[in-house]
Amino acid sequence: MRIERQTGAIALAAVDDLLQAVALQQDHQPLPDHLWLDLRDGGGPGFVAVTAHDDGALIGYAQGSRGNGSTAAAVVLAPNAESPELAEALLAELLAGVADNGGGTVDWWVAEPSQLHETAAAEAGLHRGRDLLQMARALPVGTPIAIETRSFRPGIDDDDLVDVNNRAFADHHEQGGWTVATLRRRMAEPWFDPDGLRIHDRDGRLAGFCWTKLHAERRPVEGEIYVIAVDPDFHGRGLGRQLTLAGLDSIARRDVVVGMLYVDPANTAAVHLYRSLGFAVRRRDRAYTVELAPTAS
Template sequence: MDISQIATAAEHADGAAPLDEATWLTLRHHPERVRTWVREGAFALLVGEELTLVVHPDKRGRGLAGELLGEVLTAYDGELRAWSHGDHPAAAKLAQAHGFDRVRELWVMRRDMANPLPPLTKRDGITVRGYEPGDADELVRVNAAAFAAHPEQGAMDAANLAERMAQEWFDPAGLLVAVEGDRMLGFHWTKRHSPELGEVYVVGIDPSAQGRGLGKTLTLAGLHHLADGGAREVLLYVESDNEPAIAVYAGLGFGHAARDTHVMYRRVRA
């Protein structure tokens, strides 16, 4: 079994993908940045300080995860971060046994698109439109400003943007930008996992434009775009402590179930 087969089987069993998009992009475009440990039916990947450890459902309960983690910790004694996609009790037990602390929670919120959306409203002097050639520099600028404190999204540069846009799912019409004159104020990048399932992929607002209701305006515009394309459900990811964003999403009909919680664990240098 290769990494893809193990990851696919784990996703089917757990209801959550064990590898995020950033890890897949690194594997495909920058494999030299990935340290890999592979066993029959299990693997561990280390990208920088971020660890991914996955065991095939048929191989669980045999101590493979602990053995692999032990190998990683023997080879690497720096700080480590690892996600549990779905907050699995087995992952919590493994983390506790090896000195990892629970440090971050990421919620998945979902919306049933059978519920009517609020109507779109225009904002004076602001145009919301799809991505156009020539928008890349402004998009990278707004993203960097909006996510300056975010360890993953904030690192997107022009090359990473191009890699994301090269994915099969990318649709320029689904990358909505809000512009005022020649200046971009924010964006909402939507994503389609299937014709029926859409995602609020990234919403970023330039800090200088915050307080003008653009987050709600752009989120709603993206939801209408996904609904017009046939989406029956839309999901999004949000930090569990981001109360303003959660309030906006809840007001637009999104809800969160406990099972839709991803947990980050961290182990400081030994």
């Protein structure tokens, strides 16, 4: 087996084949959205990629992408090559790469963690960090919406949306610290639909938004509340509830009968809101975390 840190251009097609094979087996995409975009765009600052080959075949892939004060990491193992040893070997090389890039916090995100992940994390020196809940409910909701929303206007609303996003998610590792370029990378994705990004204006400014994303590859097709944010100036006035309802309505109008979302269980406002709208937990993801010192030069 050969574990290698990739320093030049990545063989995207081979990695994509591996990701698709794992997605078929697990029924979800093994790379979180922001990591996939970073890979597809050739890797921004702080990007680290590690491959594992056996007999010339790609059997494992690990990636780190720098976010808002931390590096988010993912490890993908080919369906017939799953072992804690392979995960740990990929992780160890990935962590060395992050340390070489200046170190800092690393969050290794795992969907439905098992003993394999616990063992690999412990061996690589990571400890349990944040959890992330995936919640879902059947659509339509059937509750009337009490506010007006409109479609996002590409090229006109970009700055205002990023501003509200960053104010609402000021301390968030993955969702905070966006630039207009971060937004536009998502707008360039095939699933992007400006009508599915519902905006509410209040007092002449963009006060909040609910961005939806259809997962057309799932059976049945599912609609995600991809990002929801209310400007802190407008918190606690019912806008979060109404914007969520508007997002779910926009999903249901596209003939989708399942709504889903991800939420940090520590985000009490959001968890309370989603539970009261009938969402129930159907999966738990976990970050394994470590604080790395920069490699001594």
